[in-house]
Amino acid sequence: MKNPNISQLADPTQYTAHFSYATKSSKRSAGDEARVSRGARELYCDGVAVERIAEATGTPVYVYSRSSIEEAYQRLDRAFGSYPHAICYALKANANSAILRMMLKLGSSFDIVSGGELDHLRHVGASGGRIVFSGVGKTREEIREGMRYRGRKTAESGILLFNVESEEELGVLVEEAERHVKAGGKRVGAAIRVNPDIFAGGHPHIATGYHEHKFGLAWAEARRLYLAHKDSRWIAWRGISSHIGSQIVALEPFGAACEQLALYVRELRKTGIQFDYLDMGGGIGIRYTNEEVFDVRRYARALVGAVRSLGCKLLIEPGRVIIGPAGVLLTRVLYVKRNGGKRFVIVDAAMNDLIRPSLYSAIHPITKAARGPGDARTIEHVDVVGPVCESGDFLARDWPLPEVKAGDLLVVWAVGAYGYVLASNYNSRLRAPEVLVEGRKFRVIRRRENFEDLVQGESGARDHR
Numbered sequence: 001m002k003n004p005n006i007s008q009l010a011d012p013t014q015y016t017a018h019f020s021y022a023t024k025s026s027k028r029s030a031g032d033e034a035r036v037s038r039g040a041r042e043l044y045c046d047g048v049a050v051e052r053i054a055e056a057t058g059t060p061v062y063v064y065s066r067s068s069i070e071e072a073y074q075r076l077d078r079a080f081g082s083y084p085h086a087i088c089y090a091l092k093a094n095a096n097s098a099i100l101r102m103m104l105k106l107g108s109s110f111d112i113v114s115g116g117e118l119d120h121l122r123h124v125g126a127s128g129g130r131i132v133f134s135g136v137g138k139t140r141e142e143i144r145e146g147m148r149y150r151g152r153k154t155a156e157s158g159i160l161l162f163n164v165e166s167e168e169e170l171g172v173l174v175e176e177a178e179r180h181v182k183a184g185g186k187r188v189g190a191a192i193r194v195n196p197d198i199f200a201g202g203h204p205h206i207a208t209g210y211h212e213h214k215f216g217l218a219w220a221e222a223r224r225l226y227l228a229h230k231d232s233r234w235i236a237w238r239g240i241s242s243h244i245g246s247q248i249v250a251l252e253p254f255g256a257a258c259e260q261l262a263l264y265v266r267e268l269r270k271t272g273i274q275f276d277y278l279d280m281g282g283g284i285g286i287r288y289t290n291e292e293v294f295d296v297r298r299y300a301r302a303l304v305g306a307v308r309s310l311g312c313k314l315l316i317e318p319g320r321v322i323i324g325p326a327g328v329l330l331t332r333v334l335y336v337k338r339n340g341g342k343r344f345v346i347v348d349a350a351m352n353d354l355i356r357p358s359l360y361s362a363i364h365p366i367t368k369a370a371r372g373p374g375d376a377r378t379i380e381h382v383d384v385v386g387p388v389c390e391s392g393d394f395l396a397r398d399w400p401l402p403e404v405k406a407g408d409l410l411v412v413w414a415v416g417a418y419g420y421v422l423a424s425n426y427n428s429r430l431r432a433p434e435v436l437v438e439g440r441k442f443r444v445i446r447r448r449e450n451f452e453d454l455v456q457g458e459s460g461a462r463d464h465r
C-alpha cells in the first residue's frame with residue numbers, strides 16, 4: 001500500500017526553518033564544485049552545506065541548527081508575554097550538553113525524568129530552582145539526589161518541584177523529605193501530577209492524559225493526598241501538574257486540561273491549600289509531513305486565559321517543539337535493490353539510530369541532499385531501510401524518492417527530538433555523532449562511538465586483546 005497523502009508531499013524546507021536548498025552560485029564556495037552535479041541544488045543548514053558535514057564526520061550523523069532551536073524557544077517564550085511563566089525544556093527530547101548549555105543561556109528551566117538527566121544538568125551548572133522532576137517511577141535514590149542537588153553558584157540545595165505520580169511515591173518523598181529537613185534542609189517542594197482524563201489523540205504510546213494511562217492520579221485520589229499532607233512539616237505543596245501527551249496538534253485538549261486544572265486549584269484553595277505553580281507539561285505537536293499545527297501564540301493564550309484569574313505561575317515542559325524541527329539525520333545510500341516488485345534503498349542509518357518509524361509508525365520525510373533538475377521524472381515509491389537484521393528496520397516505507405544510487409546522501413527530517421536519545425547499540429552498531437551548526441560554522445557536539453566504547457564496562461572484554 002502506498003503511503004497516504006505523501007506523494008504530494010510538501011518540501012520539508014517549506015516548513016522547517018533554517019534548512020534550504022540552494023545552488024552553488026547562491027551559497028557555495030569554489031571548492032565545492034566536485035560534489036554536486038551541474039544545475040543541482042544542495043541542502044544547507046543555515047550557512048553550511050550538509051554534504052560538507054557528512055564528508056567531515058562520516059555518516060550517519062545528526063545535524064542541528066542552533067538558530068532554529070533558539071528561535072523556537074524565543075517564539076514560545078514571547079507568546080506568554082508578561083504573564084509569569086517558565087519554559088522547562090524537557091531533556092528527554094534531546095539531552096546533549098551543548099544543547100543544554102544553549103537552553104541555559106536562553107534562560108530556560110528544565111524538566112527531567114531520571115537521575116541521569118539530573119546529572120546532565122549538574123554538568124552544565126543549572127540551578128536547582130530551575131528544575132522540575134517528573135516521571136512515574138522515581139527511585140528513592142533519585143529523590144534523594146534531587147534533594148541534595150546543588151547547582152553551580154547556588155548555596156541552597158534541592159530542586160523546584162517533584163511531580164508526584166502515586167501515593168507510594170509520595171510516601172517515599174515524605175520519608176526522604178523528613179530526613180532532609182531534620183538534617184537542616186528546607187521543606188521539599190512538591191506537586192501532584194493529575195490525570196485530567198482528556199483524550200488528546202496521537203499515537204497510543206505517547207498519549208498520557210486519559211484515565212486508562214499509567215500516568216498521574218485521578219483527581220479524587222490527588223485531592224485526598226493534597227489534604228492528607230496539607231500541614232506537612234517535610235513537604236510543601238507548590239503546585240499541580242499534568243502532561244496530556246506528546247505530538248498533540250489540536251489546541252483544544254490543552255485548553256480543556258488547563259481549565260480542568262484551574263478548577264482543581266480553586267477547589268484546593270477552598271480547603272486552604274494555596275500554591276504558586278500550575279505545570280501544564282509538554283506535548284506541543286510539530287509538522288512532520290502534512291499535520292496542521294497551531295501557532296504557539298494561540299496555545300499561550302488558551303493557557304493564560306484559563307489561569308489568569310488564579311495568578312498561578314505557568315510552567316510548561318516542551319521538548320519536541322523546541323528541538324524537533326531543528327535536526328536532520330544524514331545517511332548515505334549503501335545499495336539499491338529490487339525484491340519482487342519492490343525497490344529497497346539500503347542506507348547506513350538504521351532503526352538503532354532512529355527508532356521512531358518502527359516504534360511509533362512515525363513518518364519522517366526523506367529527501368536527497370542534492371536535487372537535480374530531472375528528479376521529479378524519476379520518483380518511485382521505495383522502502384528506505386537500514387543494515388540491522390530486523391524486518392522492522394526501516395526509516396520510511398513506500399516513500400517517494402527520485403532515483404538514487406550508492407553514495408548519495410539522504411536527509412531524514414525533523415529528528416532533533418526523540419532521535420539520538422532513543423538510539424541504541426543494537427547489532428553492536430556505533431551511535432552516530434551529533435553536530436551543531438552555528439551560522440556558517442559547525443562543530444561536533446558528540447563524537448561517533450568507537451568499538452572500544454562498545455566493550456567498555458563489560459567484564460573480561462579486554463582479556464584476549
Ligand SMILES: Cc1ncc(COP(=O)(O)O)c(C=O)c1O
Pocket residue numbers: 090092093111134135243245246247281282283284317318319320321417
Ligand atoms: C512529563 C513530560 N513532560 C514533558 C514531555 C515532553 O513532551 P514533548 O516533547 O512532546 O513536548 C514529556 C514527553 O512525553 C513528558 O512525559
